[in-house]
Amino acid sequence: MFLYHRYIRISPMEKASEGRPKRFNRDYSFGWAYFRSISIIFKLIFSRWDLALLYAVTTICLVGLSEYITNHIGSITGDMYTALMNKDKSAFWKVMWRAAYMYLAKCGTLALITYASWLTYIEFRRNLVKALQKKYFTALTYYKINCIESEGIDNPDQRITQDVEKVCNDLAIQVLPYGACGPFVVAYYTYKTWSTAGAGGVGMTYVFFLIGVFVNFFLMKPIAKWTARVEKQEGNFRYKHISIRDNAESLALYRSEQFENTECNRLFNFLIKKQFGLTMWMLPVSFWQQYFDYFGGLMSYGIQYIPIIVLGTYDDKSGADLAGIISKNAFVYIYLINSLTRYTDLAINVGQLAGVMQRLSDFVIYANDSHKGYSTALARGECNETFDSEVSTETLPSAVIENKESGDDFYRFENVAYGLPNDKNRVLIRDLTLTIPRGARLLLTGPSGCGKSSFIRILSRIWNIQSGRATFGINLENVMPVPQRPYMPAGNLTLRQQFTFPRHFECTDQLSQSILDGIIKDLELESVVQQCNGLDSAVDFEWHERFTPGELQRISFGRVLLHRPTLALLDEATNSVTEQVEEKMYTLLQDVGISYVSVGHRMSLRKFHDTEVMFDGSGGFDIVGISDDGSSC
Ligand SMILES: Nc1ncnc2c1ncn2[C@@H]1O[C@H](COP(=O)(O)OP(=O)(O)OP(=O)(O)O)[C@@H](O)[C@H]1O
Numbered sequence: 360m361f362l363y364h365r366y367i368r369i370s371p372m373e374k375a376s377e378g379r380p381k382r383f384n385r386d387y388s389f390g391w392a393y394f395r396s397i398s399i400i401f402k403l404i405f406s407r408w409d410l411a412l413l414y415a416v417t418t419i420c421l422v423g424l425s426e427y428i429t430n431h432i433g434s435i436t437g438d439m440y441t442a443l444m445n446k447d448k449s450a451f452w453k454v455m456w457r458a459a460y461m462y463l464a465k466c467g468t469l470a471l472i473t474y475a476s477w478l479t480y481i482e483f484r485r486n487l488v489k490a491l492q493k494k495y496f497t498a499l500t501y502y503k504i505n506c507i508e509s510e511g512i513d514n515p516d517q518r519i520t521q522d523v524e525k526v527c528n529d530l531a532i533q534v535l536p537y538g539a540c541g542p543f544v545v546a547y548y549t550y551k552t553w554s555t556a557g558a559g560g561v562g563m564t565y566v567f568f569l570i571g572v573f574v575n576f577f578l579m580k581p582i583a584k585w586t587a588r589v590e591k592q593e594g595n596f597r598y599k600h601i602s603i604r605d606n607a608e609s610l611a612l613y614r615s616e617q618f619e620n621t622e623c624n625r626l627f628n629f630l631i632k633k634q635f636g637l638t639m640w641m642l643p644v645s646f647w648q649q650y651f652d653y654f655g656g657l658m659s660y661g662i663q664y665i666p667i668i669v670l671g672t673y674d675d676k677s678g679a680d681l682a683g684i685i686s687k688n689a690f691v692y693i694y695l696i697n698s699l700t701r702y703t704d705l706a707i708n709v710g711q712l713a714g715v716m717q718r719l720s721d722f723v724i725y726a727n728d729s730h731k732g733y734s735t736a737l738a739r740g741e742c743n744e745t746f747d748s749e750v751s752t753e754t755l756p757s758a759v760i761e762n763k764e765s766g767d768d769f770y771r772f773e774n775v776a777y778g779l780p781n782d783k784n785r786v787l788i789r790d791l792t793l794t795i796p797r798g799a800r801l802l803l804t805g806p807s808g809c810g811k812s813s814f815i816r817i818l819s820r821i822w823n824i825q826s827g828r829a830t831f832g833i834n835l836e837n838v839m840p841v842p843q844r845p846y847m848p849a850g851n852l853t854l855r856q857q858f859t860f861p862r863h864f865e866c867t868d869q870l871s872q873s874i875l876d877g878i879i880k881d882l883e884l885e886s887v888v889q890q891c892n893g894l895d896s897a898v899d900f901e902w903h904e905r906f907t908p909g910e911l912q913r914i915s916f917g918r919v920l921l922h923r924p925t926l927a928l929l930d931e932a933t934n935s936v937t938e939q940v941e942e943k944m945y946t947l948l949q950d951v952g953i954s955y956v957s958v959g960h961r962m963s964l965r966k967f968h969d970t971e972v973m974f975d976g977s978g979g980f981d982i983v984g985i986s987d988d989g990s991s992c
Contacts, residue, residue, distance in 0.1 A: 383725060384511030387587045387717040388580060396713075396720030400526065403490040403723070404483050411482035415535060418475040422536040425468040426544050432461050433694065437687035444679035472536065480531035487523050491719070494726035495519065499821060503729055508781045510725060514594025518722050522590060522715045533708045537701055548695035552662070555688055557670065560662040564692070567658055568699040571651050572706075578644045579710035585637040587714030592630035599626050607904060648704060655700050659693035660685075759828040768832045769926055769954070770795040770818060775827030777810070777817050786825065787813050789978045797832075799926075801956045802964060802985070805974030811958045812843065814972075815928050818956060839924035841932035845911035847902035854891040854898070857914055858921055871921070878920045881947055882913040883940070908935035916944050920951065929957040938963045965989035 387393075405412055435458045442450035495501050495515065504515050512518075553561050603610060603619060610619055663685060666672040673681055772793045778786035787810030795801055795818075803811045816822040819840055820831070848860055858875060879888060887910055891898050902911065912935050919927045927948065933941040938961075945967040948955055957964060965971065966989035973981045986992040 381509075381511030383509075383721045384513075386584045387714045388583060392717060393583065393713045396717045399720040399723050400487065400716055404486050404527075404530075406486065406490065409482070409486070411479065411486050414475055414479040414482055415531070418472060418479050418531070418536045419539045421468055421472045421475055422540045423543070425465065425472060426540060428461060428465045428468060429694070430547075432458075432465060433690035434687050435461065436690070437683040437685075440686050441679050441683035444682055476532045476536055479535070480527050483527040483531050484523060487527060487719075488519060491519050491523065491722065491726075494723060494730070497726070498730045500726045500729050502821060504725070512722055512725050513591055514598060515722065517590070517594035517597065518718055521593070522718055525715050526712060526719060529708050529712050534705060534712070538705060541698060541702060544698045545695065548691055548698060551691045552695050555672070555691065556662050556665045559665045559669070560692070563662055563665075564658065564695055564699065567655070567696070568702075571647075571700065572702075574647055575644075575706045575710075578640070578647060579706055579713075581640045582637070582644065582710040583713035583717075585633065585640055585714070586711045587718055588633040589630070589637050590715060590718060592626070592633045596623075596626045596630050599623055605901065605903065644710075651700055652704075655696040656693065658696055659689045662692045663688055760824070760831070762831050768794050768796045768830070769799060770832065771828075771830040772824075773828040775829055776825045777813065777822065778825055779813075780822055783825075786978060788974065788980060791827070791980060793972065793982065795956065797925075797954065799954045799956065800968045800970070802968035802971045803956065803958045803974070804960065804971060805980075806976040809974040809976040811974060812930050815840065815930050815956070815958060818928055833926060837925035838928060839919050839922055839926075840928040841912075841915050841919060841930065843930045843932075845908070845915040847911065847914070849901075851897040851899060853895050854888060854914075855894040857902070858894075858917055860918060862922070874921060875917075878917045881920075881943065882917055884910070884913055884917065887914065909940075912936055913940070913944075919953065920947055923951055923953060925954060927953050927955040929955055929959075931958055931960075933964075934959065934961070942967075962989070 435454060438450070438454045439458075441447075442454055495504075501515070503509070504512050509515075549561055549564075552564065599622065603623075610616070666688070667681075667685075673684055676684060770793075772791050775791045775793075776786050776789045777791075778784075778788075803814055805811055813822060817824060817829075819838065820835060847857055852860075855875070858878075875894070879885060887906060888894060890905065898905075906914075912932060916932060933944055936944070941961075941963065949967075957968065965985050966987065968985050971983050971985055971991075973983065975981070984992045
């Protein structure tokens, strides 16, 4: 009771953190949903004829071979008993030699099974991770899960890394080999049992097994549920530590050790509570598993009661022969019981897999749903209608979106309203009528939170408009953003790769190299190159921890100058550099003929723009012209 109170009681804070009910935020069960999730995951693992299938079949064949050898090994003890009781030297040495090479074959096969099942695991994991990552990075699914509405898909990173690892490991090494060969082994030993102990012996064994299955079925239900709960809390706890790693300097400046320590402990306590819950359920499962195994050993002799005492089948045999027969029969019966109990043991693995497997299949279902809208929109040439299904058209006129690449304008908005994609009631801007022509130099200003960056999201087509008519006259390939917080992809990349991001090309040709050298000089990035040991050394530090926001802003600005898009979307892209550097940056943009839409608060920005849209913070706006000296006209 004390332990229950200490670990399981739900605190008010924990209750509050559960939030509103979400589609995928539910407890997992050991039922039909599990079988559905198995079919979803298997389709991804075996999506084509490849090594995964070859290795899986090889493993199963090796397990079959191992069972065949075991069948021959089974008679060795019985023959040894008979040879020793008869004091028969030649029979003894025959059995010894037979045993030696049989064990050699058995051990070799077991080693090969381990090897093949690990290869299977690697191929399973390769297929599943690649399939999930493809889904994650299609149709902005990663953005929706992390920034918009995940419907309860927590910790996607953990699902792709840890959950996949567990599922593939258990499937390839535990479940698949023995699960696939099991029925044949069971059928063979059932026949062997029948031929010596008759229907009574087989019946006793199967009743024993069915009791096991029945008890396991009830014990497994909570295991699936609690495993998924533990996985979720593991993900939250790990993510907390990752965020501390990524923000170590900010924490140090805030001296927030105590706060973060308490927070880490709080998340860890959630995890421990869930682990305790799982452990509580593992107690009866473990007891039942052990008891069942031990009782199975006794049963292999118990069944012999039928042929030896009830049927008197071996009444004419000598003591030595009977000892050998008892040993051989015991092997057959114990093997039948073992093959059946192996299934009940596998049930623990399968039960634990149920929770993790459903976490993965939920991820797949969510991604597939989110791809649906995207594909239709793409087919209509309207790849920006990603969030259509979430937008309310009850109170607003419907949204009309057109793509006109050949037009004179980059964008045309007529009576457009936009707001939060995850809250249809929150409209940020209403009735916006604005044309952004080719060659535009547009400035967006207004109070914090009024919807300036959201407008950049509309231009980048990661958010959709709610109503009105929007015409897009520029392909996304020709637009490049510079976000508020410079994005530096992780993974020991070189400085050159940071510059060439988001493309994977290597700028080795003379022209790109000379452009890059010019950018480094113009943006005064020589010291950054030095700290990175040149352009082509893989760095082992965290970019945000090593470089200042101003340096990072200059690197992301350098990307724009290197890629030379038609239009740059600059979201407070120069707010960490001096006004002199800012002037240099805008002059460089103008020199290479890149149009731009900027978001910013500084007055000094005005002189680089010809039009200003001033949002008022309550859904309205003003559009004014700007003359060369920065004054309104
Ligand atoms: N993914 C999101 N989910 C929910 N709300 C969001 C999301 N992104 C932005 N918002 C909200 O939308 C509103 C407008 O945000 P936006 O980023 O456009 O502001 P902003 O005008 O650029 O402000 P600032 O000048 O402070 O950057 C804010 O209230 C913000 O909290």
